[in-house]
Amino acid sequence: MDIFAGLATGFHAALTPFNLFYCLIGVFIGTLIGVLPGLGPAATVAMLMPASFVLPPVSSLIMLAGIYYGAQYGGSTTSILVNLPGEASSIVTTLDGYQMSLKGRAGVALATSAVASFFAGTVCTIIIALFAPPLANVALKFGAPEYFSLMVLGLVASVVLARGSLLKAIGMIVLGLLFGIIGTDVNSGTQRYTFGIKELMDGIGFVTVAMGMFGLGEIMLNLEREGAADRVVNKITSLMPTREDWKRMIAPILRGTALGSFLGILPGGGALLASFAAYSVEKKISKHGAEFGTGAIEGVAAPESANNAGAQASFIPMLTLGIPTSPVMALMIGAMVIQGVQPGPSVMADQPALFWGVIVSMWIGNFFLLVLNLPMIGLWVRLCMVPYHLLYPAILVFCGIGVFSLSNSEFDIYLMALFGILGYIFAKVDCEPAPMLLAMILGPMMEEHLRRAMLLSRGDPTIFLRRPVSLAILIVAAIALVVAILPAIRAKREEAFKEE
Amino acid sequence: MAGRNRQGKNFKTIKTGRAAMKDWKAVSGSKDFWSGLLFCAAGVAAAAFARSYPMGTTMRMGPGYFPTLLGWLLALIGFVLIARTLIRPGPSVGRLAYSKLGLITVSNVLFALLLRRLGLAAALMLLVVVSAYASKRFRWPVATTLAVGLAVGSSIVFVWLLGLPIPIRGPWLGG
Numbered sequence: 264m265d266i267f268a269g270l271a272t273g274f275h276a277a278l279t280p281f282n283l284f285y286c287l288i289g290v291f292i293g294t295l296i297g298v299l300p301g302l303g304p305a306a307t308v309a310m311l312m313p314a315s316f317v318l319p320p321v322s323s324l325i326m327l328a329g330i331y332y333g334a335q336y337g338g339s340t341t342s343i344l345v346n347l348p349g350e351a352s353s354i355v356t357t358l359d360g361y362q363m364s365l366k367g368r369a370g371v372a373l374a375t376s377a378v379a380s381f382f383a384g385t386v387c388t389i390i391i392a393l394f395a396p397p398l399a400n401v402a403l404k405f406g407a408p409e410y411f412s413l414m415v416l417g418l419v420a421s422v423v424l425a426r427g428s429l430l431k432a433i434g435m436i437v438l439g440l441l442f443g444i445i446g447t448d449v450n451s452g453t454q455r456y457t458f459g460i461k462e463l464m465d466g467i468g469f470v471t472v473a474m475g476m477f478g479l480g481e482i483m484l485n486l487e488r489e490g491a492a493d494r495v496v497n498k499i500t501s502l503m504p505t506r507e508d509w510k511r512m513i514a515p516i517l518r519g520t521a522l523g524s525f526l527g528i529l530p531g532g533g534a535l536l537a538s539f540a541a542y543s544v545e546k547k548i549s550k551h552g553a554e555f556g557t558g559a560i561e562g563v564a565a566p567e568s569a570n571n572a573g574a575q576a577s578f579i580p581m582l583t584l585g586i587p588t589s590p591v592m593a594l595m596i597g598a599m600v601i602q603g604v605q606p607g608p609s610v611m612a613d614q615p616a617l618f619w620g621v622i623v624s625m626w627i628g629n630f631f632l633l634v635l636n637l638p639m640i641g642l643w644v645r646l647c648m649v650p651y652h653l654l655y656p657a658i659l660v661f662c663g664i665g666v667f668s669l670s671n672s673e674f675d676i677y678l679m680a681l682f683g684i685l686g687y688i689f690a691k692v693d694c695e696p697a698p699m700l701l702a703m704i705l706g707p708m709m710e711e712h713l714r715r716a717m718l719l720s721r722g723d724p725t726i727f728l729r730r731p732v733s734l735a736i737l738i739v740a741a742i743a744l745v746v747a748i749l750p751a752i753r754a755k756r757e758e759a760f761k762e763e
Numbered sequence: 764m765a766g767r768n769r770q771g772k773n774f775k776t777i778k779t780g781r782a783a784m785k786d787w788k789a790v791s792g793s794k795d796f797w798s799g800l801l802f803c804a805a806g807v808a809a810a811a812f813a814r815s816y817p818m819g820t821t822m823r824m825g826p827g828y829f830p831t832l833l834g835w836l837l838a839l840i841g842f843v844l845i846a847r848t849l850i851r852p853g854p855s856v857g858r859l860a861y862s863k864l865g866l867i868t869v870s871n872v873l874f875a876l877l878l879r880r881l882g883l884a885a886a887l888m889l890l891v892v893v894s895a896y897a898s899k900r901f902r903w904p905v906a907t908t909l910a911v912g913l914a915v916g917s918s919i920v921f922v923w924l925l926g927l928p929i930p931i932r933g934p935w936l937g938g
Contacts, residue, residue, distance in 0.1 A: 314925065428795075430847075434802045434840040437833050441809050444830050453816050453826040456809075483867055486897050487860040652898035653909055656891040659867070660913050663874050663890060664883075664921055671928055676875035680868050687864055691856050692798040710829045722822030 266392055273619030277627055282322050282620065289326035290628045293333020294635060298341055298647045302658055303351070304334040305590040306481065309473040310661045312598055313668040320602040321617050325624040327598055328578070331591050332384065332625065335534055335574045336632045339376045339567055340640070341647045344369060352534035352570040355542040359555060359562030366558050370502040375512055375560055376567040377636050378504075383520040383568035384629030387575035390524050391582070391622050395611070399583040402608035407715035408726050412736040414709045417586045419740040420529050421698045423747040431694045439699035442467060443706020450714065462674040469597050469704050471666050473590060475679040476696045478662045480686020482655045489651065502637060508560050515545050515565040523569035527576025529588065537573030538566035575625055582618060583608055586705070590697050593704045790848045792855035799844030802837050810834030863897045870894035882933030883922060884914040 276282065296307045308327050315323035338353035343360035356376065363372040405413070422432040445456040446466030457463040504512070522544060523537040545565035546555045555562050577588045585607035587593035599606045604614060611618045636643070666675045689696055720726035727733050790796055810831050819825025870893035877886040891910035895901055921927040932938030 317925075430840060430844060431795075431798055434798070434837060434844070437837040437840065438802065438805055441805070441830065441833050441837065444833075448816075448826040451817070451826045455816060455826055455830060456812060479867060479871070483860065483863050486863040486867075489899050650900070652895065652900040653905070655898070656895045656906075656909060657913055659870065659890060659894050660887055660917060663871060663887075664917060664927065667875075667878065667929075668921075668927055673875040673878060676871055676878075680871040680875075683871070684864060684868055688801075688859075689798075691859060692794040692801070693854075694798050713829065714824045717822055717824055720822075722820060724821070 266396065269396065269615065269619045270392055270623060272615050273621075273623030276321055276616040276620030277325065277624040282325055282624065283627070285318065285322045285326040286329050286624045286628050287631055289329020290333035290336075290631045290635065293330040293335075294337035294340075294632065294643065295646065296330070297334035297337020297339075297353075298643045299649065299654060302654070303477060303481070304331050305473055305594065306478040306658070306662070307334070308591050308594045309470045309477065310658075310665045312470050312594065312601075313665050315598060316601060320599070320604050320614075321620045323598060323602060324595065324617065324621050325628075327595055328621055328625060329628045331595075332571060332574045332628065333632060335570050336377070336380055336636060337643065339380075339563075339570075340373065340636070340643050343372045343376065343563070344644060345647060347647070352538050352574070353566075355538050355566040356563055358542070359557075359559050362556065362558035363560070363563065368558065371504045371508060371560070372563050373640060374502045374504055374637065375508070375563045377633055379512065379516045379519065379564045379568035380571040381629050381633045382516050383523060383572040384575060384632075385626060386520050387524055387527075387572045388622060388626040388629070390576065391579055391625075392619075395579055395583045395618075395622070398579065399608040399611045402584050403612075405608070405732070406730075407712045407719060408730050408733045409736065411709060411712040411716055412727055412733040412740070413584060413586060414705050414712070416736050416740040416743075417580075417588065418698070418702055418705065419744055421588070421701050423743045427693050427695060429747060431692075432698050435689070435694050435696070435699040436702040439702025440706040440709065442472070442699070443703040444710070449707075449711065460674075462672060462678075466707070467678065467703070468669055468675065469593065469700060470669060471675050471679050472682050472703065473594060473700060474662045474666050475682025476686030476689075476700070477590065478658060479679065479683025480690060480696070482658065483683065483687040484690055485651060485655070504560075511551065511560050512564040515541075515549065515561040516568045518545065518548075519565040519568035520572045523572025524576045526569075527573035527588075528579050534570040534573040534577070538570035541565040541569030571629075578621070578625070581606075582610060582621070585610070587701055590700045593701055596704065786852075789852040789855070793848050793852040794856050795844050795853045796848040797856055799841040799848065802841030802844065804841070806834045806836070806838030806841055808834075809837065866897040867894055877933075877935075878929060880933050880935045882930045882936060882938050883927070884918055884931050885933070885936060887914045887917055 277286065292307065292311070293304070296302045296304065308330055311327070311330065315326060318326070335352055338348055339356045339360065342348045342353040342356040343364050346357050346361040348354045348357055360372045360376065363369065418436050422429060422436060443466070445463055447453070447457075447464050448455055454464065519541040522541045523534075526537040526540060527534065542562060542565055545561050546552050549555070549559070549561050551559050551561060577592055580586045580588050581592040581595060585596060585605075587596050596606045599610075604610060604617065662679065663676055666679045667673065669675055686696055689699075716726055717724070727737060811834075813827045813830040813834055816827030816830065817825035818827045818831065821828075870890045873893060874886050874890040877889065880886075881889075888910040891913055892906050895906040895909065918931045922929060922931055930938050
């Protein structure tokens with residue numbers, strides 16, 4: 264197909280000064296929040312969502328995407344320099360990155376991470392350009408049963424790849440589906456779970472929920488384990504890796520990129536799982552496996568390329584199927600809806616500038632990050648020294664004003680506070696909020712497709728098994744679930760999430 | 764269960780009573796138990812409220828069909844979680860940081876309540892100071908400086924530049 268024509272459209276859209284500017288802003292903010300511990304991309308994207316509505320759809324998505332993959336970049340800086348992962352996906356980088364900086368090789372570790380991320384980002388951009396269009400073309404032929412099965416697969420995958428108990432993750436999904444029901448039923452106009460509150464008639468905004476659970480809830484958790492220790496930053500010496508370093512990092516970067524691109528496509532996993540998996544794989548097969556944990560360059564290169572690849576690959580299901588694989592992707596879908604773009608396979612055909620523009624902007628953004636990160640490292644180091652007790656009130660201010668400005672209503676602030684409490688409690692009982700948010704966004708779509716499918720089949724639920732594509736998707740979902748329950752795999756899965 | 768056993772006359776039942784008491788503590792403190800209880804309560808409530816929405820048929824699902832299905836499913840998951848804790852209680856919830864939880868929540872509620880009345884600047888300073896109080900490292904001078912700085916910055920950016928429809932100084936302050 265005319266991928267080159269598509270890429271040309273993309274460059275045309277992304278290279279306007281206006282969009283370049285917002286791409287730069289996005290990756291800058293992304294790096295910033297990646298550097299600041301305790302503030303994740305989901306909360307930030309939620310916070311900046313209201314501000315992005317004044318922008319045209321292309322620019323706003325370019326900026327929001329930049330925040331997401333920029334955060335993966337920034338997170339590794341603090342992992343290496345202060346042994347504090349700015350993002351969950353850079354936890355593994357602390358293992359060898361911090362050891363490298365203790366040995367006076369902080370600069371090399373940072374450069375390795377930047378190069379690995381840039382390479383992964385470039386490869387992933389090409390992968391998206393190659394695979395997204397055929398996938399979208401297949402999806403264009405999907406009917407209601409296929410969509411329903413696809414969403415079931417999405418939710419199942421988010422359960423399988425979530426950490427902790429499967430049963431709780433499924434519970435969170437069902438709860439999320441129920442939260443998604445709140446509001447006016449599109450088919451009958453019935454008010455469901457609104458209790459006569461007019462603000463609930465349009466449903467609960469997922470931005471509000473995300474800010475509550477990922478913003479407020481996180482703050483409560485962080486305050487609970489607030490330490491008194493000050494951070495010691497290791498000095499940065501030479502940035503340039505030696506010839507030996509270059510030689511040692513090539514293979515891990517290639518493997519990390521491949522693993523990350525694959526895992527990123529799967530819902531729920533994305534960057535976090537990719538980085539853990541890449542590290543453990545590398546540790547097993549590397550010639551220098553014994554050096555892992557003491558500052559092996561492979562231990563930085565592999566997870567850093569994997570988490571960036573994973574972050575970017577998660578755009579594939581979002582852009583082609585309209586199915587979010589992570590809370591951030593869910594927020595991006597929400598941003599599209601509010602911008603008047605119907606997410607799904609038709610985006611590519613109807614809005615080529617948006618589709619290709621976002622893809623190309625990722626490659627440009629990765630280039631910005633490479634340029635932004637290395638020379639500006641001094642600034643980022645100073646920023647990661649900002650103490651948390653000064654940071655979190657500011658986060659609350661942005662959440663408060665941001666959520667208010669969604670519809671200029673105080674009600675959303677109360678709702679956010681409520682979900683903050685819920686977020687804290689769920690964290691205390693080991694229930695992951697991410698599957699819930701995913702389900703909340705997919706809920707209304709799922710119900711709609713379920714109803715349509717039932718109407719189509721005259722109430723016969725076997726329709727999902729009689730349509731070949733739908734059956735295939737459900738079989739994949741079933742296999743994923745069974746595999747996750749198998750004790751041997753289960754142990755492996757726990758291991759993959761455990762910090763070594 | 765524990766109470767009934769304690770009324771037992773001979774030593775042995777008292778001992779089992781104590782053991783049961785200990786078990787009950789492990790169960791009632793466990794993360795699985797509380798998450799199960801939450802799911803059960805939410806599920807039953809969802810199904811109960813959904814009774815007033817028309818169910819429809821499987822072919823033409825009414826607005827009550829999907830929520831009822833989900834409600835009972837959630838309740839079932841919760842029930843299984845609770846039942847499982849009787850065999851294996853699992854890790855306990857531990858202490859909740861009520862003061863932090865309270866302060867962060869109250870600071871937001873105050874902000875919402877007073878936003879239009881006091882105006883953005885004052886409501887925001889209150890939000891900052893009350894929430895900052897939750898930190899171990901709270902110091903009045905630092906918190907007030909931060910509050911003033913954020914109030915000035917947000918007023919400029921959000922009200923003047925982005926046109927947020929909120930007065931900087933509200934009617935209660937003569938604005």
